[in-house]
Amino acid sequence: MSIFRSEEHKAPDPILKKRWLNSLRKTRGAPAPKLRLLSLANLRKYLWYCRLYGLRNATKLAFRRLEKPDIISNLEINPLSLPDLQRSSFEASLPIFDKKISVVIPTWNAGGEFSLLLRKLKAQRGIRECEIIIVDSGSSDDTLRIAREEGVEIVEISLANFDHGYSRNKGAERANGDYLLFTVQDALPLTDQWLWEMVGALERNDLAAVSCAEYPRADCDLFYRLLIWNHYKTLNLDKDRFMAWDESCFSHMGLRSNGQISNIAALIRRDVFDKYKFKTKYAEDIDLGIRLIRDGHKIGFLYSTRVLHSHNRPPYYFLKRAYVDALFLVEVFPDYPLPAVDNQQRILKCIVSLYGRTNFIANLILSQKYPVPIGRLLDQIRNLYMVDNGETAERNQMLKDGQYEAIVQNLREQSGIQVSPFGFQDNILLPHLLNHFEQLRTYLTPTYEQADEKLARDLAIALCKMSALHSGTHLGYLYLTLASRGTLNPYVVELDKMLKAGV
Numbered sequence: 001m002s003i004f005r006s007e008e009h010k011a012p013d014p015i016l017k018k019r020w021l022n023s024l025r026k027t028r029g030a031p032a033p034k035l036r037l038l039s040l041a042n043l044r045k046y047l048w049y050c051r052l053y054g055l056r057n058a059t060k061l062a063f064r065r066l067e068k069p070d071i072i073s074n075l076e077i078n079p080l081s082l083p084d085l086q087r088s089s090f091e092a093s094l095p096i097f098d099k100k101i102s103v104v105i106p107t108w109n110a111g112g113e114f115s116l117l118l119r120k121l122k123a124q125r126g127i128r129e130c131e132i133i134i135v136d137s138g139s140s141d142d143t144l145r146i147a148r149e150e151g152v153e154i155v156e157i158s159l160a161n162f163d164h165g166y167s168r169n170k171g172a173e174r175a176n177g178d179y180l181l182f183t184v185q186d187a188l189p190l191t192d193q194w195l196w197e198m199v200g201a202l203e204r205n206d207l208a209a210v211s212c213a214e215y216p217r218a219d220c221d222l223f224y225r226l227l228i229w230n231h232y233k234t235l236n237l238d239k240d241r242f243m244a245w246d247e248s249c250f251s252h253m254g255l256r257s258n259g260q261i262s263n264i265a266a267l268i269r270r271d272v273f274d275k276y277k278f279k280t281k282y283a284e285d286i287d288l289g290i291r292l293i294r295d296g297h298k299i300g301f302l303y304s305t306r307v308l309h310s311h312n313r314p315p316y317y318f319l320k321r322a323y324v325d326a327l328f329l330v331e332v333f334p335d336y337p338l339p340a341v342d343n344q345q346r347i348l349k350c351i352v353s354l355y356g357r358t359n360f361i362a363n364l365i366l367s368q369k370y371p372v373p374i375g376r377l378l379d380q381i382r383n384l385y386m387v388d389n390g391e392t393a394e395r396n397q398m399l400k401d402g403q404y405e406a407i408v409q410n411l412r413e414q415s416g417i418q419v420s421p422f423g424f425q426d427n428i429l430l431p432h433l434l435n436h437f438e439q440l441r442t443y444l445t446p447t448y449e450q451a452d453e454k455l456a457r458d459l460a461i462a463l464c465k466m467s468a469l470h471s472g473t474h475l476g477y478l479y480l481t482l483a484s485r486g487t488l489n490p491y492v493v494e495l496d497k498m499l500k501a502g503v
Helices: 003-007 013-030 032-038 041-055 055-067 114-122 143-149 164-174 194-204 222-234 250-258 271-276 284-294 316-334 344-367 376-383 402-415 428-446 454-482 489-501
Strands: 097-107 127-136 152-157 179-183 211-216 241-243 265-269 297-306
Touching: 003 097, 041 127, 097 114, 097 164, 097 194, 097 376, 114 143, 127 143, 127 164, 127 194, 143 152, 152 164, 152 316, 164 284, 179 194, 179 271, 194 211, 211 284, 222 428, 222 454, 265 271, 271 284, 284 297, 284 316, 316 402, 316 454, 316 489, 344 376, 344 402, 344 454, 376 428, 376 454, 428 454, 454 489
Parallel strands: 097 127, 097 179, 127 152, 211 297
Antiparallel strands: 179 265, 211 265, 241 297
């Protein structure tokens, strides 16, 4: 019998019972947002999670939600005092900030647009001086040649030694500027006063650091556009604001929102960076932001100032990225609601079966005739996830991701199943995927009335990436649960090495 099912029949834990009663007492005098957590919809979700994770684990997750302050209602949004953007025409002269900016860019096979990035950085107005430093991890294309031709300072490290914090720290050691700008090799400034706006926001608000939003490229796929939109919306970053420590930071979502720095484009005072530096190999920017606000610094986020940046990543990337994210979030946020996933065979079977069902739905989407109303198509997709039958597919007809197929085959062999039966009520990943799917519905329906063949194809690919992302997250939960109990086995250890490599 499953470990998850067996917990449903245990007597209630007296400690859990006491916490439940205390939470109810607190809720009686709580404001309206807290009462909304006791809605019928959330009760249904709680009962479903009891079935999937067991009574004890589901109740622990519920306690954490009830006991933490409501992030949205408690979060104070402070507007930035921005530079005078009336001086925005090409002909107008900008007041000069008498500062030297050192731009630090980690590179590896930066591609054809790299020279354009360097020229755009050199063309920035309103700054006394701008130096550019790249930290290259063994590029085999024209990256180094282009950098030399443009007079860029080059720091070389081996690909084996690369990590996100180390490479940026190495670049900062070579810098001589008053401010450091950390950016990436494929983020393009949209205007020639982009850097002036970043510096102005930092100077006028006495900030330790400021970062800006990204604007997706024209070829950006649906899933990445959804991720950008939901990221800014969920963390209250859909406006210009500055952040500092407040009471919302006692919850992981409040801390993530207020400690948000993005190294897609982040400007920081040199004296501040020399004191703090990057400390982690991954998510080094978020870690830095959290340390800054904990020590009383203010940081800023510019939603109105942007860089052109996006990726069209394959599903395997999102599986690996979600796995590493899960490990990082639990390490950084002590109250992160980690579900106990200790039944290895069950989670592997859930991943394999969801993969098969998603492929089946994706293939079915591609076989229909279009256009169709977008609401009807989305309802059909959801309904196909909410039935128990044997309709799955081993492969997506148009998705070419051999690494994703290989890892699922590896999980299938390890779990000992040849066929991938799908049972929606027992699949641990499904409620998370469906929640993500409803975010996609919210994103799409205000814009689209009809779905054509292109949108249908984008939807099919997005479903595969959602499935991969939540598979990676739950593999992370499996590793963390087994590690916390000292029951890691060689297969999970090897899986951990593979999924963390290169992220």
